[in-house]
Amino acid sequence: MEQQQDPGQARARVLIVDDDPTVAEIVSGYLDRAGYDVDHAGDGPDALARAAAHRPDLVVLDLMLPGMDGLEVCRRIRGRGPVPVIMLTARGDEDDRILGLEVGADDYVTKPFSPRELVLRVESVLRRARPAPPSAAVLRAAGLAVDPVARRAHKNGTELALTIREFDLLAFFLRHPGRAFTREELMHQVWGWDFGDLSTVTVHVRRLRGKIEDDPARPRLIQTVWGVGYRFDTADTHGTGTPDATPPDARTADARASDAGEG
Amino acid sequence: MEQQQDPGQARARVLIVDDDPTVAEIVSGYLDRAGYDVDHAGDGPDALARAAAHRPDLVVLDLMLPGMDGLEVCRRIRGRGPVPVIMLTARGDEDDRILGLEVGADDYVTKPFSPRELVLRVESVLRRARPAPPSAAVLRAAGLAVDPVARRAHKNGTELALTIREFDLLAFFLRHPGRAFTREELMHQVWGWDFGDLSTVTVHVRRLRGKIEDDPARPRLIQTVWGVGYRFDTADTHGTGTPDATPPDARTADARASDAGEG
DNA sequence: GCGCCGACGTCCGCGTTCCGTAAGGAGCCG
DNA sequence: CGGCTCCTTACGGAACGCGGACGTCGGCGC
Known part of the structure; x- marks a missing residue:
């Protein structure tokens, strides 16, 4: 089961970039129920615009996008700031993983994936990206x-x-x-x-x-x-x-x- | 995770859930010849019982089940642990596919399918499920x-x-x-x-x-x-x-x- | 089979850093 | 003023880290 976020804490914003509406909808539902504030973009330019406007805490990015290359989108988004990116790649496409690594993806999930797994990854990446709170050891x-x-x-x-x-x-x-x-x-x-x-x-x-x-x-x-x-x-x-x-x-x-x- | 079929290791256990005996028998035969330890359940309650008893490494689940809904079975099985699930859906039934993914299926095969293909999927999912313990990030x-x-x-x-x-x-x-x-x-x-x-x-x-x-x-x-x-x-x-x-x-x-x- | 090559663990010499001690001088107190 | 304590400095030696090099082992190509 996914755990809810702290009430009182602002919900983390997640931007989903995928041209397939059904996939986007499923993933959105899962992430929403897991307590995230979800946004959706259907193509590259849209993704860049929404990323600029909403400043998401994490981006879930489909590599296969119409129009603009997913890698290019990733590059540009990360060019503006250190936003964690989870990349959706085709199954077994090793090259895509390597490219994602170079471009700046923080994690990748191969399709077809279980939404449950994606939620776990999102939580993991966000947990990892959180700045270390006041270390009491000092x-x-x-x-x-x-x-x-x-x-x-x-x-x-x-x-x-x-x-x-x-x-x-x-x-x-x-x-x-x-x-x-x-x-x-x-x-x-x-x-x-x-x-x-x-x-x-x-x-x-x-x-x-x-x-x-x-x-x-x-x-x-x-x-x-x-x-x-x-x-x-x-x-x-x-x-x-x-x-x-x-x-x-x-x-x-x-x-x-x-x-x-x-x- | 569980182990795959290495020589010397225990064979991977696959649970087939299907109400059609002929389908189940054919698939069982193929999987058995492929080296898997196959179990079979004919309906939802039976599936849950066998899943609890035998702790399969993978479940092949027909969505159309008498009595209990296949989705509900999938949900309950996955509620107990991270067991990979391959779903059998009717051809072109987009909704089923989406529902399957939503419930947490790892892959899906549309009927009618070739048993050969199912075996390939089983191998693929097991291969994918094993060496990817969640935290594999960059x-x-x-x-x-x-x-x-x-x-x-x-x-x-x-x-x-x-x-x-x-x-x-x-x-x-x-x-x-x-x-x-x-x-x-x-x-x-x-x-x-x-x-x-x-x-x-x-x-x-x-x-x-x-x-x-x-x-x-x-x-x-x-x-x-x-x-x-x-x-x-x-x-x-x-x-x-x-x-x-x-x-x-x-x-x-x-x-x-x-x-x-x-x- | 044979030789080449990379990876790995070990060893040695050198320069640097650090530590403990000693000794002289200054400060504090009766 | 005398005795004790503390400060300051200096120095020799030990410990440490670094770079270079060597021997071995296994994999790979010839």
């Missing part, structure tokens, strides 16, 4: 954005060139803002070591400061807690003398495994 | 277009001559843009190995770079993540806005089979 604070999955860090939109240790250290700080850590703790959490020269931590904090602080000589983000260690301060966790200011982040102990990457 | 990014089904890759319209490993590697990268992978992960996901010389990955990345990068010495698409591995970057996954284009979908064990192709 850590943000004080103009910094750290993506542990991509292993990228940005400061005010420009990318930072961080080494592994610097990246892991910054990611750890971002996960635990406003809290002071001793060098031993950092060495344990970020390095995974329970012993070693603690000046290693000092040096890496210094290097990280040099890359993320506006004035490394007078650091704002990574504060030195005299006699203790370091604390990452964001702009919003400022001024509150909170002794136990656990951020909304519910992350507790043993964050090492996820914070410091590999063991 | 991957696109940064001027690249990769068709996993056709095993073709294009860059800016010109075809790339990729080896098997290079193709699988590129397809995997295109499926997970903007995400960093270690060599171990790539070896596992693309090669399917859990051990082995990781320099193999390095070498293949280099060879792939030589074919898809404008300046392989200064790669833009496949970025090296120092100390970690590699990351495929598209033009649009650049900057703070959308650092992660990969939806947090189910990334399970079966991802390998679909990612690396079926070899």
Whole structure:
């Protein structure tokens, strides 16, 4: 069964381009019942006009069109913007598939096809084309954005060139803002070591400061807690003398495994 | 999907639904000689029962049935699973054809038909139904277009001559843009190995770079993540806005089979 | 059968990057 | 002022990535 779309969400517009009225009608019925806003064009020029007027979210395009070549239509439609295209080709016509691939089709369905399958393809392509919604995996604070999955860090939109240790250290700080850590703790959490020269931590904090602080000589983000260690301060966790200011982040102990990457 | 008749494999099961015994017998004979395991039902309820019991790989369904409508039978059978259906319709009855397609038939044969033709259709539908598990779309990014089904890759319209490993590697990268992978992960996901010389990955990345990068010495698409591995970057996954284009979908064990192709 | 060729995995040398440590100087506190 | 802590810089070595090249295996044509 096809699933309905979210009520409240605008229905996705689908443009069907086919010169056979019966095929178009069947497909329209299926897509309509599946919750799409369907438009139909019978030939190439009509397709281009409707595509320009209605700005569909997806185009189902028959390759065999009277007048204008389906490939040409595809090319022109995609020339205006990144609209996903599903192409209907004759059964087993390998050449058409290849051409469709080159011209910019995102998927193809061979005729005769089951309307059910077409609906599935439409859903699949649209799902794939949807821009990724706010990825929750990105850590943000004080103009910094750290993506542990991509292993990228940005400061005010420009990318930072961080080494592994610097990246892991910054990611750890971002996960635990406003809290002071001793060098031993950092060495344990970020390095995974329970012993070693603690000046290693000092040096890496210094290097990280040099890359993320506006004035490394007078650091704002990574504060030195005299006699203790370091604390990452964001702009919003400022001024509150909170002794136990656990951020909304519910992350507790043993964050090492996820914070410091590999063991 | 089910298996086709390979030597050693079980024969494909075909269920014939027709109220005319002579027709059913003739068709059964042909299909049996063609190597299929044939079952027969004379009316709608019988068809549903046998379909449930024997789980056929394909159903040949006469539209004109006593008792229950053929369309209703088709609808119910397909409601249980994605079974291919070939429909037998009266000659020139356009409405039946349309209805058949609407209900989800994969092909149709008009009566009177030659049993030989029906066998060909059966083979065709089974062949088509098997190796086309739904998601067989085209991957696109940064001027690249990769068709996993056709095993073709294009860059800016010109075809790339990729080896098997290079193709699988590129397809995997295109499926997970903007995400960093270690060599171990790539070896596992693309090669399917859990051990082995990781320099193999390095070498293949280099060879792939030589074919898809404008300046392989200064790669833009496949970025090296120092100390970690590699990351495929598209033009649009650049900057703070959308650092992660990969939806947090189910990334399970079966991802390998679909990612690396079926070899 | 024989030789050619492409694909693949492995190995080695080189240049680069990064890391941990050491040492000297400055800052903070009693 | 003395002791301790922290900052800064420098350096050697290890780790890493890259490019080039080699040996093997299988397919294909002769």
